[in-house]
Amino acid sequence: MTLHEIYDARVAEGRIDRDPAQEAALEPLDRIRDKLARPAKRGFLGLRAKPPEGPMGAYLWGGVGRGKSMLMDLFHEVSPVPSRRVHFHAFMQEVHEAMHEARAAGTRDALGPFADSVIDAVQVLCFDEMQITDITDAMVVGRLFEKLWDGGVHVVTTSNRPPDDLYKDGLNRALFLPFIEMVKARMIVHELTSPRDWRQDRLAGSPSYFVGGGALDEVWARFSDGADGPLVLRVKGRELRLDDYAAGVARASFAELCGRPLGAGDYLALARALRVLILTDVPRLDRAHGNEARRFVTLVDALYEAKVRLIVSAEAEPEALGGGDVFEFARTASRLREMQSEGWGAEAAAE
Numbered sequence: 352m353t354l355h356e357i358y359d360a361r362v363a364e365g366r367i368d369r370d371p372a373q374e375a376a377l378e379p380l381d382r383i384r385d386k387l388a389r390p391a392k393r394g395f396l397g398l399r400a401k402p403p404e405g406p407m408g409a410y411l412w413g414g415v416g417r418g419k420s421m422l423m424d425l426f427h428e429v430s431p432v433p434s435r436r437v438h439f440h441a442f443m444q445e446v447h448e449a450m451h452e453a454r455a456a457g458t459r460d461a462l463g464p465f466a467d468s469v470i471d472a473v474q475v476l477c478f479d480e481m482q483i484t485d486i487t488d489a490m491v492v493g494r495l496f497e498k499l500w501d502g503g504v505h506v507v508t509t510s511n512r513p514p515d516d517l518y519k520d521g522l523n524r525a526l527f528l529p530f531i532e533m534v535k536a537r538m539i540v541h542e543l544t545s546p547r548d549w550r551q552d553r554l555a556g557s558p559s560y561f562v563g564g565g566a567l568d569e570v571w572a573r574f575s576d577g578a579d580g581p582l583v584l585r586v587k588g589r590e591l592r593l594d595d596y597a598a599g600v601a602r603a604s605f606a607e608l609c610g611r612p613l614g615a616g617d618y619l620a621l622a623r624a625l626r627v628l629i630l631t632d633v634p635r636l637d638r639a640h641g642n643e644a645r646r647f648v649t650l651v652d653a654l655y656e657a658k659v660r661l662i663v664s665a666e667a668e669p670e671a672l673g674g675g676d677v678f679e680f681a682r683t684a685s686r687l688r689e690m691q692s693e694g695w696g697a698e699a700a701a702e
Contacts, residue, residue, distance in 0.1 A: 354381045354425060372545035373418045379409045379539040380426045383505060387474065388431040406539045408506035410481075412513050413543030419509035420479050420598035422543075426507055427477045434475035437583075438624045439508065442478060443488045444585040446495060462494055470502035478508035480599065480624065483518040483527075490523075493530035500537060514540060559691045561664040567602070567631050570662055574600040574627065584620045591617050599626040605633045609646040618650045622657035633665035636672050636680070644673065648683045655686045663687070 352360075354377045362369045386405050411419045427436045449465035458464060469476070476499070483489050499506065510517070514534045518527045534540070561567065575597040582596035591613070595602035601621075608621075608630065621628075636644035654661050665672060669687040673680025 352429075353377075354384060354422075354429070357425060357429060367418075367421070370418060370545050372413075372543050373422060376411055376419075376422055376541055376543050379406075379411075379541045380422060380507065382406065382539065383409055383507065384426065384429070384431065387505065407500045407504075407537045408508070409539045409541060410508055410510065410514060410534060411541050411543055412510040413545070414511065417543045417545045419543055423477050423479065423507055423509050424598060427475070430475050432474040433472065434477060435473045436477040436479070439478040439481040440620065440623050441582075441584045442476075443485075443492070444620075446491065447487060448585060448588065450491070462491065462498065466495060466498035466502065469499060470504055474503060475505045475507065478506065481508040481510040481517075482512065482623075484521070486522050489518045489521055489527045489530075493527070493533065496530065496533065506538065513542070559660070559662045560669070560687065562666070562668060563664070567629050567662065567664050571595065571600075571602045571629055574598075574629075575602075582624060584617075584624060586617050586620045589617075591620065593621075599624075600629070601625055601627075602629040602631065604631045605643070605647070608650060609643045613646060615649050615653065618646075618653035619657075621650075622653040622659050625654075625657075625659050627660040627662065628654060629662045631664045633663055633672065635666050644680075648680070651683050651686055651690075655690060661687070661690045 355374070358367075358374065358377055361367050383406065411422065413419060424436065427434050446462070446465055449468075450461040453461040453464050483492060496506065512519070514531050517531060517534075518524055521527065575595070582593045582601055584591040593601045593603050593607070601624075608618075633647070634640065636647065651661070669684040673684065
């Protein structure tokens with residue numbers, strides 16, 4: 352079956368609504384899938400041969416909530432060759448950690464061992480939310496992609512920005528521009544132009560703050576469509592894992608995110624990786640929850656600045672969560688109220 356046929360079947364089942372812009376984006380994905388489905392030829396002594404002529408992947412870009420991640424996940428699910436789906440930010444953290452280890456071992460080409468390990472493991476990398484804001488990522492991503500493409504690894508990625516806007520206004524951006532040209536030359540670049548933000552549509556008219564809990568299972572079901580998997584981020588050598596994740600939406604309990612020793616770096620990485628966070632079981636934050644309360648404030652600040660939609664179940668209304676003089680909670684309560692407003696986070700689609 353083609354991706355178009357699978358898409359049609361899911362529309363008929365009521366799992367998704369038909370969107371002409373999404374259907375148009377299936378064409379480049381089917382081109383890559385057809386190429387990968389051709390019998391692989393081995394090179395001399397069994398080594399992997401150079402890939403056949405043609406694009407080495409697809410770059411889907413467009414506003415938030417247009418269905419890019421859903422289409423990429425569909426491609427990943429039915430890939431005819433070994434495929435890995437990973438958030439781009441998490442993948443780049445793996446790259447830098449591997450390079451650090453290689454340098455410590457005295458390896459001259461610190462990127463080589465990591466690239467070789469990917470080439471040996473998969474033939475497709477599916478990156479969610481490709482964005483480059485860090486100079487350390489900008490200076491290595493071009494060499495990395497070149498090695499992966501030369502090794503036969505295809506790349507399918509989503510982004511909110513066209514290739515020309517990657518690392519926009521970044522330090523030493525002139526050194527990054529050849530990578531943009533590589534992307535445009537070696538990948539199919541396709542804009543998803545749907546006028547609808549399906550993610551906001553799912554939230555339209557729905558409350559996003561629940562006192563007493565229990566209602567968030569239904570909210571999560573609307574977002575995940577039954578197809579969820581873990582989100583794994585590596586932050587300063589540590590692993591941050593959320594088991595419930597689907598296409599930029601994650602569900603976690605207060606204990607998972609604020610009951611263990613996480614810091615600002617963890618919450619910033621999480622905010623970069625998500626568009627919606629469903630946070631359950633927030634307790635009243637009295638003196639006994641001092642550390643958890645401070646982490647909660649930091650988490651809310653990170654989500655607020657990144658314009659992440661936050662859906663919460665808690666023991667009390669925002670103004671009543673901060674007990675006693677544990678910390679100054681007024682700003683956090685105010686932000687929680689603002690994040691419940693209609694259309695919160697929608698402006699991120701225009702960034």
